[in-house]
Amino acid sequence: MPFFSSEQKKTEEGDAAEASIAGALNGKLRSSMIKLCFAGLLAAASVFQILSLVQAVADGTQRVAKISQGLDVLSDVEAQSDGLEALILNAAPRHALADLAEREDAIANHLRLFQRSGAADLAPEHYTALRAQSEVLIDLARTAVFSAAAPEDLEALREGTVQFRQQVHLLQDSQSALTQAGFGGLAAETRSKVFLLILFLAGTLFLLSTVLITGFREMARRHEIERELMQAMAEVDEASKAKSRFLSTITHEIRTPLNAILGFSELLGREPLSPDQKQQVSRLNSAGRTLSRIVDDVLDLSRIEEGGLELRDEDFSPNELFREAIDLVSVHSQTKGLILSSEISANMPRLLRGDPLRLSQVLLNLLNNAIKFTEEGSVTLRVSSRIEDDTQEAKLRIEVQDSGIGIAPEDQERLFDRFAQIEEGMALQNNGGSGLGLAISQGLVRSMGGDLQVHSTPEEGATFWFYLTLPIVDGRSELPVEVPELSVLNAAAERVMLVDDSADTGDLIRRIMKREGIHVEVVTNPLDALNQVTDYDPDVILCDMQMPELSGVELTRRIRALPAPYCDVPVIAFSATSFSDEIEQMMLAGANAFLAKPFQINDLVAAISGVLADAGERYSARVAEKRDGHSFHELEEMVQLMGKSWVLKFITRLSDRLEASFKGSQSRSERMAMAHRVVAEAGQIGEKDLALAATSLEQALREGGDTSKQEARFRNEARAFLSRLPLFTLRIG
Structure with missing residues (x-):
């Protein structure tokens, strides 16, 4: 039992292991997906922080650039106030006024540039004061020119110049202060954003590393589980192969002598025998065929369980089938002194369509079991038939009843399981078996559309029955009798x-x-x-x-x-x-x-x-051709295709190659190449024996073993070909 059940058991274990692996992997996969989602969110936040930091740096840089440009402009404005007093004292009034106009325009242009740079927006009050002070300074200088450099006007110009420069310095100081504040704010903002970025990146790396570490661990675990699963599946496969090898070997050992029994009994049946001898030979042949069917059904056990059993669909005589079943078990029942009888319904159709071999197998198993477990009394085969007129089908109730030891209720529950045997002392000691019979019978009956049932009481016998519905064939016809013809x-x-x-x-x-x-x-x-x-x-x-x-x-x-x-x-x-x-x-x-x-x-x-x-x-043509000895069919086809001259050169080249092979100076590789060419060339002109000998020689040379036998055969065929060269020339014309 373990041999036949190991395959199914290991298959179930493999399926359970596979389901466990799938469940564990699904749980780990869900956890990893959640972690990856969080890692994705943190990565997105990190990207946002990076973009924000870049924007802050860009804004701060732009602000500092504005302030730097404003400071440069203020330096140029301050430079325009230098030398005003010297200009008034040394230059002629006309030239002094022209120079003042240029300086006024330069100061105005620089202040407009300062405003356009955006620096004025950072300190608008100082900018307005500087602009007003520049206008005052120019007016003071112009007054000094018109007054011919009066001392009081020059003093006022000096004070105005000092105030102008002070105003420039105030604006420069405010710009410098803004620059320092901008750098400080940018640094603080950068530090906060970098901190958040590091925090987000650390969280992302942590989650990713967790997923990777878990993934590597699960991969290692999965490989280990897969290895165990593959090992389990390999054991299942090996068990299946062992079962197949066992069945193949044992059935081969059974069927080979069985084939001889059936063949010789059939030959013996064709001899002139007395009626009694003919009956004995017929029983021998029937028993052999029955044994053959049993072997076939044992092999079909796995197919029955898988639902893949193929049933025959042929016409048969049910009465003949039932009589044959009774006849086959009659000797056994007579030996035990049992009363063997059959009760066949009178309205049984002459011909039905179904699988007589499978039905006979079931009947013989039930009858043999009944006889086996009955020590005294009777065994009865009872078959009733009900004709369904509307469907032209016959519903058969087939039962086998005995007066044997019976079956306990607890044994009936597992009676149709594989390898089941009842545990009654007498049955176990004297009537042991493989336990496959009823399991096979149940499978066959179910395949035919029925269901094998049992009713039994210990010490009162047992009754096995089942129903079958089979199509009715024309009841007036008879089965054809096949007469073997060997002629x-x-x-x-x-x-x-x-x-x-x-x-x-x-x-x-x-x-x-x-x-x-x-x-x-x-x-x-x-x-x-x-x-x-x-x-x-x-x-x-x-x-x-x-x-x-x-x-x-x-x-x-x-x-x-x-x-x-x-x-x-x-x-x-x-x-x-x-x-x-x-x-x-x-x-x-x-x-x-x-x-x-x-x-x-x-x-x-x-x-x-x-x-x-x-x-x-x-x-048939090729067979006749071989009977004639040698064929020139391929040679004549080659002449028609290539011409006589080409074929003569072809044959001459082949003959030269064969004569060169007799010299014995060729290496193994050279002889292998020679034999390979001869195979093709000899085959093209119909020299099959020579081609076959060359093939054997080439194969022997390739394998590297002893080639003496192949060499001798090749030389004989080559000499035979060379001896027929005149005949070839004559055929070519």
Whole structure:
């Protein structure tokens, strides 16, 4: 039980771990997103502070620039007051008045420049006083000129000049004070903004570092969890592969001898036998087919649980199916001295449509269980039928009743679970089993649209029943009787090659084909099969998929890599496996058909006839061509395409290459290149044997092992080609 349940258990553990990882990661992701949002807000605030700081610095710089420009202008204004007294005393009145006018204009221009710079707005009172004092100064100077430098006017001019300069100095001092205040305010504002900026940046860095550290930790944790999850998934996968390998191996070991049993029993049934012997052979064959069905159903257990079971849809006789089921278990019931009976409804339709193999499997399991757990008394198969006229369907109630030990209520609850076995002493000691039967039966019944039920009382027996609704086929018709015909193979195939490591399978197929005069070449070692393909030249190849030395898949690939026409020989793969992926690999490798073991004679006949029919006229022509010995078809096509002269040169070049190969002076790489060229050149003119020998030689040289066998074969084919050169020349004309 642990073997089959480990896969499901580990899968559930993997799903739970994955859900836990997802929940933890979602929580961490939400926390990180919140932190990132706060970090984004702080970063935005930091950017705002940076912009505000830049603006403050720009404003302060602009203000200081205005003040500096105003101070320069005031220095120029003060310079205009220098030398007024000397000008009045030394210059002629006319020249003095002209100079005063220029100085008046200069002072006015400088004051206007001072005002335009914006510096006047910073100290408007001092600016107004300076402007008025400048006008007073000019008037005093003009009065002194007109009075011919009277002492009292010069004294007034001196006092006016002093007052003018004092007013300039007052304005300069106010501007300097404003400059100092501006620098101090700018520094204070800059410090506050820088502090806030540092605070915001620190908060941003803290949140980002927290997110990064948490992220790195979570990444490390996630990698660790993912590693654990991958390990768990790998264990699940390994358990699944182990289960598949186990089932594949065990079914192969069962089906291979089972195939021999069915095949030989069918051959024996074709011999002249007495009625009693025919009945025994028929029972043997029926039992073998039943065993084959059981093996198939065991393999389908996982598909049943996954809901992927494919049911057949074919016509069958329910009466015949029920009679066959009773007949198969009758020997067992007689051995135990039980009364085995059947009660089949009289209105049972002759033909129904459904899956008779699955229904038979369920019946046989229920009947065998009933006989197994009944020591005395009876076992009854009871089937009733109710016809639904409006839908042309029959609703069957099928039940198996026994008078055995019964089943306790607590055991009934888990009776249809996998590996379930009742715990009654006698049942456990004497009637143990795998515990798969009822689980498979329940799965099959549910797949067919029913539900297997049980009613039982300990020591009073048990009754298992289920309902099925099946379509009715024309009740007046009978099932067609298939008569196997082997004679159809005579015209289709003369030689069959079998590659199988089982001696029983080889003997069986040889006997089947021998009855119709068809020779079978049996190859038990797949490594020898490639040489046998070219030597024996079969019409059909039967290839087992599972062989120890070389798998059927790889062998088929190598056959398809051979030169034509050997690469076109139809290949029928057969195996005891029923896994779709393995069958798909075989078909992708180049197999034409698949045959599942155990197979009946008719199955083999149909497969061979089918692949030969698919090959068509093209294959038949190639077969006939091979029978003639050698073909000049490719050579004649080359002559038509390239001309006689070119083909003669081509053949001469190939013959020279072959003669040079006999000298033995070539290195391994040179001989590999020579063989590679011969493969292409020989193939173009239809020399398939030479091309095949060159291919084998090239491969052996590439692998670096012993090439003596390949060298000998290549030399023989090369000599044979050289001996036919006159014939080539004659054919070319």
